Amino acid sequence: MTKPIDALTDTVTGTVIAAHGRHYLVQADDKKLQCVTRGKKSDVAVGDIVKLKLTSANQGVIEEITERKTLLYRSDQYKSKLLAANVTQLFIVVATEPGFTDDLVSRSLVAAEAAGVAVHIILNKIDVVASLEKTRKRVAFYAGLGYPVHEVSATAQPEETVAALMPLLVGQSTILIGQSGMGKSSIINLIIPDAAIAVREISAALDTGKHTTTFTRLYAMDDKTMIIDSPGFQEFGLYHLTEGMLERAFPEFEQYLGKCKFYNCHHSNEPECAIRTAVAAGDIAPMRHALYLQLLHESSQKLY
Numbered sequence: 209m210t211k212p213i214d215a216l217t218d219t220v221t222g223t224v225i226a227a228h229g230r231h232y233l234v235q236a237d238d239k240k241l242q243c244v245t246r247g248k249k250s251d252v253a254v255g256d257i258v259k260l261k262l263t264s265a266n267q268g269v270i271e272e273i274t275e276r277k278t279l280l281y282r283s284d285q286y287k288s289k290l291l292a293a294n295v296t297q298l299f300i301v302v303a304t305e306p307g308f309t310d311d312l313v314s315r316s317l318v319a320a321e322a323a324g325v326a327v328h329i330i331l332n333k334i335d336v337v338a339s340l341e342k343t344r345k346r347v348a349f350y351a352g353l354g355y356p357v358h359e360v361s362a363t364a365q366p367e368e369t370v371a372a373l374m375p376l377l378v379g380q381s382t383i384l385i386g387q388s389g390m391g392k393s394s395i396i397n398l399i400i401p402d403a404a405i406a407v408r409e410i411s412a413a414l415d416t417g418k419h420t421t422t423f424t425r426l427y428a429m430d431d432k433t434m435i436i437d438s439p440g441f442q443e444f445g446l447y448h449l450t451e452g453m454l455e456r457a458f459p460e461f462e463q464y465l466g467k468c469k470f471y472n473c474h475h476s477n478e479p480e481c482a483i484r485t486a487v488a489a490g491d492i493a494p495m496r497h498a499l500y501l502q503l504l505h506e507s508s509q510k511l512y
């Protein structure tokens with residue numbers, strides 16, 4: 209005899225589609241379940257596949273996080289904050305205007321490299337011709353490092369934008385990040401026409417308060433295609449990355465690693481450092497080397 213699906217003793221598997229404080233919304237089949245974790249555990253991320261016990265028809269307790277394929281996070285001196293689990297790629301949305309900061313783009317790239325997540329850079333608002341060429345040059349720098357760039361215009365060319373992005377998204381779990389004003393919401397709304405409705409539903413279910421849209425949420429387009437929208441942030445701390453992880457998160461460093469005079473070279477002021485020599489020769493951008501040193505410094509300030 210088969211038991212009814214919502215028998216309270218059943219273990220259910222689902223995907224975490226939103227997180228607000230220590231409250232989580234889990235999609236299990238066609239149900240959205242309001243969930244908490246046992247005790248004080250709060251290491252659940254959007255995108256996690258979890259096992260939970262139902263406590264009522266639409267509520268549950270998360271008992272187990274299944275093994276993650278990837279985990280993206282950012283951190284400050286005191287703690288790390290999970291951004292999303294199981295994503296396969298990161299879309300960094302930049303625009304012709306307002307200007308974007310290279311620091312945030314490079315930090316996002318480093319976070320993705322460290323997590324083993326692929327990156328695409330989406331240059332939006334290419335209809336703003338006045339700043340197009342200047343922005344193209346800036347973005348070409350990242351293309352030169354090996355990151356694919358895609359030019360779109362969410363408002364002026366919506367159909368072309370969808371046509372350019374859809375093939376990249378299918379079968380992937382993609383997180384979009386971008387500074388405020390780059391047009392990330394405009395792009396999400398094109399890809400997921402019901403996004404606004406979904407946000408209201410999630411917000412109500414998690415009781416986040418009327419005007420809060422500042423939580424990470426996942427939209428499942430089908431079984432294998434997920435889109436994660438994360439709130440914009442001004443800072444992207446990476447205190448959790450170790451020196452070894454940092455070195456390998458800069459693809460342009462790779463051919464020089466192991467070629468410094470000292471095997472434990474920090475590439476900061478050691479003599480005969482292959483990385484610094486490459487910077488001096490113009491083969492590594494000073495901006496990226498400076499960020500590397502800054503991240504190395506942050507890594508040494510970690511207090512947890």
Ligand SMILES: Nc1nc2c(ncn2[C@@H]2O[C@H](COP(=O)(O)OP(=O)(O)OP(=O)(O)O)[C@@H](O)[C@H]2O)c(=O)[nH]1
Nearest residue numbers: 332333361362363364388389390391392393394440
């Ligand atoms: N000209 C032009 N404007 C755009 C384009 N895409 C978005 N915008 C405009 O840019 C502004 C910001 O767009 P949003 O989609 O709200 O940007 P966002 O990145 O989600 O910003 P936050 O909501 O602050 O995180 C809005 O006024 C959009 O209408 C575009 O392709 N071209």
Ligand SMILES: [Zn+2]
Nearest residue numbers: 468473475481
């Ligand atoms: Zn060195």
